[in-house]
Amino acid sequence: MRIVFEKTSYTYMENTPLEKRALHEVSTTFPSGEIIAVIGRTGSGKSTLVQHINGLLRPSQGKVTIGERTVDPKTKKKQIQKLRENVGMVFQYPEHQLFEETVEKDIIFGPLNAGTSEQQIKKQVPMLIQRVGLDESLLHQSPFHLSGGQMRRAAIAGVLAMNPQVLILDEPTASLDPKGKQEIIELLKEWHEEKRLTIIIVTHDMEEVADIASRAVVMHDGRIAMEGHAQEIFEQQGRLEALGLDLPPRLKVLSYISVKTGVPFSSWSLSPEKAATEVNASRKGNKDV
Amino acid sequence: MTAVSFNHVSFRYEEESDWVLEDVNAEIEEGEWVSIIGPNGSGKSTLSRMCNGLLSPVEGEVFIEGKPVRPGEELALLRQKVGMVFQNPDHQFVAPTVKDDIAFGMENAGVPRNEMVERIEKAAMQTGIEKILDAEPHRLSGGQKQRVAIAGTLVLHPTLLILDEATSMLDPQGKREVMNILKDLHRRDRITILHVTHDLREAAIGTRIWLMRFGNIAIDLDSNTMLDQMNQFDTNDIPLPYEFHLLQELRRRHCKEEAGLVKRYIRDGIAL
Numbered sequence A: 001m002r003i004v005f006e007k008t009s010y011t012y013m014e015n016t017p018l019e020k021r022a023l024h025e026v027s028t029t030f031p032s033g034e035i036i037a038v039i040g041r042t043g044s045g046k047s048t049l050v051q052h053i054n055g056l057l058r059p060s061q062g063k064v065t066i067g068e069r070t071v072d073p074k075t076k077k078k079q080i081q082k083l084r085e086n087v088g089m090v091f092q093y094p095e096h097q098l099f100e101e102t103v104e105k106d107i108i109f110g111p112l113n114a115g116t117s118e119q120q121i122k123k124q125v126p127m128l129i130q131r132v133g134l135d136e137s138l139l140h141q142s143p144f145h146l147s148g149g150q151m152r153r154a155a156i157a158g159v160l161a162m163n164p165q166v167l168i169l170d171e172p173t174a175s176l177d178p179k180g181k182q183e184i185i186e187l188l189k190e191w192h193e194e195k196r197l198t199i200i201i202v203t204h205d206m207e208e209v210a211d212i213a214s215r216a217v218v219m220h221d222g223r224i225a226m227e228g229h230a231q232e233i234f235e236q237q238g239r240l241e242a243l244g245l246d247l248p249p250r251l252k253v254l255s256y257i258s259v260k261t262g263v264p265f266s267s268w269s270l271s272p273e274k275a276a277t278e279v280n281a282s283r284k285g286n287k288d289v
Numbered sequence B: 001m002t003a004v005s006f007n008h009v010s011f012r013y014e015e016e017s018d019w020v021l022e023d024v025n026a027e028i029e030e031g032e033w034v035s036i037i038g039p040n041g042s043g044k045s046t047l048s049r050m051c052n053g054l055l056s057p058v059e060g061e062v063f064i065e066g067k068p069v070r071p072g073e074e075l076a077l078l079r080q081k082v083g084m085v086f087q088n089p090d091h092q093f094v095a096p097t098v099k100d101d102i103a104f105g106m107e108n109a110g111v112p113r114n115e116m117v118e119r120i121e122k123a124a125m126q127t128g129i130e131k132i133l134d135a136e137p138h139r140l141s142g143g144q145k146q147r148v149a150i151a152g153t154l155v156l157h158p159t160l161l162i163l164d165e166a167t168s169m170l171d172p173q174g175k176r177e178v179m180n181i182l183k184d185l186h187r188r189d190r191i192t193i194l195h196v197t198h199d200l201r202e203a204a205i206g207t208r209i210w211l212m213r214f215g216n217i218a219i220d221l222d223s224n225t226m227l228d229q230m231n232q233f234d235t236n237d238i239p240l241p242y243e244f245h246l247l248q249e250l251r252r253r254h255c256k257e258e259a260g261l262v263k264r265y266i267r268d269g270i271a272l
Ligand SMILES: Nc1ncnc2c1ncn2[C@@H]1O[C@H](COP(=O)(O)OP(=O)(O)OP(=O)(O)O)[C@@H](O)[C@H]1O
Pocket: A012, A013, A020, A021, A022, A040, A041, A042, A043, A044, A045, A046, A047, A048, A049, A092, A219, B138, B139, B140, B141, B142, B143, B144, B169, B171
């Protein structure tokens, strides 16, 4: 599903002394079937932006169109309910979306609610928890008795169970161990390959952006500061730095070595093996001279 | 002096359920900075909650600065020494505004008014939350919440600071800022730090690393040595960040000078 923001503004606690404008006339399009990364500093409006896609927030001004459905300041709650069946969201803090007595009940809640039979959805549970790397023994635990990373995995399983056409993940790898991070990124890639859905991922991890996203949107102070192909965005190092953002780690360390030792790398996206080989070759070359 | 001592500590959340910590035996000396890494569910948060009496061992005992941690009146005193930032900051907010929330702990500790104001100002500046002091803690962005939680602990001037994934939602610049605050506290005020993190780049900055697995400290290394013995981590299938992997490859090719450069890059936190 394609998502279009048209002059979308959002103000928290409008008309109170604590009113806070978090989005300023944002206009952008997320093409259908792509993986889009949303990046930007703390408080720049990333979560606010993506919460408009599943109707958790309604624009204060402007509108958002998700596939055939449009949400504007006047859209009724009922219409938004329909939207949620197609748009799944993993919250920044998973404890905000887990609420059932057991992990299993939590995972099947969405599909059950949407009318899938209990028997049918339960058949899928073993596959889902295996894919998110959750131990079967935890299915009958209370979700609130899980560790932080286990909760994250349960929340992801619950959203995947709904088989949404649009999947939003707000910093999904923040509490995962390094192996879990890799596994979840791989899972998202595979899921995308299988279902060709639109995926929107909020992240601070530039390697992740480089690894998974075809497009990236950079938020700054409630506005979109940059957008385009992820690769193109990384090429604009100066602008990224001016926005207080980082370059992917490999680019950072390779340019550091290059500055300190004069090794000329053939590219900034070399594997560690290749980069080390180039360092070695360059040292030998120097000795020969 | 020994700051923390885990003496044959075992723990399970309910009788008959599996052990979450099994016979943990370890000591942290004053002024050490221990980073705890390890898979989800391995017991890192459980172990850190033992240090301020939020949880008590089922077997064994925990000592802070030589005194046993036991339920009762002394816990209040203990919590002034042991500052803890939780994995989910929502769990530690108690007041309607950020400012009051930060003040709350100090009120309990009997800090005089004018000093409270000073401490809040300083911590707010350090953590970059000057502009949100009047906001409601629950109505902040994910990263802002983490900054507030950190500020609320710093103002208490703890001698032992425990951070449970306290920087997980910060942007890279924010992470660097917090790590710099920690470095300062560690160097200047000789605070003991216990830092739970999934980020090896952060973990490499302290003085010591614990890898937890299945409720136990499976590896206990000094951070400097850790970078020389990374194959230990590989075999335990922890994917290494790019720079760590690069360091290994440079060593393999005997590029000593560049390996040294990358090692310092990691140790000094330039990699963050
Ligand atoms: N429930 C709320 N009520 C009032 N203001 C809010 C609320 N949630 C967020 N804000 C404010 O809106 C702005 C944007 O917040 P948002 O959560 O969208 O940021 P973010 O980019 O997701 O940041 P982070 O990376 O820290 O999660 C911030 O200034 C924040 O303080």
